[in-house]
Amino acid sequence: MTQDLSPDPFRLDGQTVLITGAGGAIGQALVKAFVAAGARVIGADRDANQMAGLPLADTLVFDQGDTGATRAAAADYLARHHVPDVVIANAGFTRAEHFGELDTTSWDREVAINLSGVYAATDPFIAAMAKRGQGSLVFISSVNGLMHFGNPAYSAAKAGLIAYAKAIAVERGRDGVRANVVCPGSVRTPAWDHRLAANPNVLDVVLPHYPLGRLVTPVEVANAVRYLASPAAAGVTGAVLAVDAGLTAGNLRFVDEVLRPT
Secondary structure, eight states, X not given: OOOOOXXXXXXXXXXXXXXXXXXXXXXXXXXXXXXXXXXXXXXXXXXXXXXXXXXXXXXXXXXXXXXXXXXXXXXXXXXXXXXXXXXXXXXXXXXXXXXXXXXXXXXXXXXXXXXXXXXXXXXXXXXXXXXXXXXXXXXXXXXXXXXXXXXHHHHHHHHHHHHHXXXXXXXXXGGTEXXXXXXXXXXXXXXXXXXXXXXXXXXXXXXXXXXXXXXXXXXHHHHHHHHHHSGGGTTOOSOEEEESTTGGGOOHHHIIIIISOX
């Protein structure tokens, strides 16, 4: 006697997925991953031109650094459309790479975009998901939210995202809302261009810190997000998943240079 095959738990056929920062390198990989999973994808970014050519069902345009405009855009979407099944909070930004480059202006800008703006973008959807009794959120934080690798303001904001996601998981779980976090390590995106322009050999210094000996790709980040958003992770909430080529597993440079120096 044969048994019916179970549906693929990694599919999201018929579900609506909203992705912020859709026009960036990771955002584009997320859009493609969720479209491939059967989802109807809504893209959000601060510049509509950055989303041109992507396989999107609809778009939203707002600057996440402006929390009032961001919240208004989310509320306007909800007034005109059904509540998304999944929200991926991906948009982010950093430039102040160490304390010598940090001042109040840069601190306020980075926290506004990476934490306060994420709250403004997601809070209306979380309330609507809870009222409906179902929803899934995935926040793109960073290994900087787990350990310090520079970028002080960005790191503080990304650590705040982890705490925010856990709060949602705990307080909204009985309303059917899940919230999880992906923490990428260094991802080879255009965000690295200014570093490479300043020092074309910078990756020769960076890569020895990574046990896999390489940076992760936007697709690898997108695959982790797709898992956490999908029915395959229906019992997972409040989780923090590092996609970092082993960076936060331990200190490879210490092992190589102290314990087994050449």
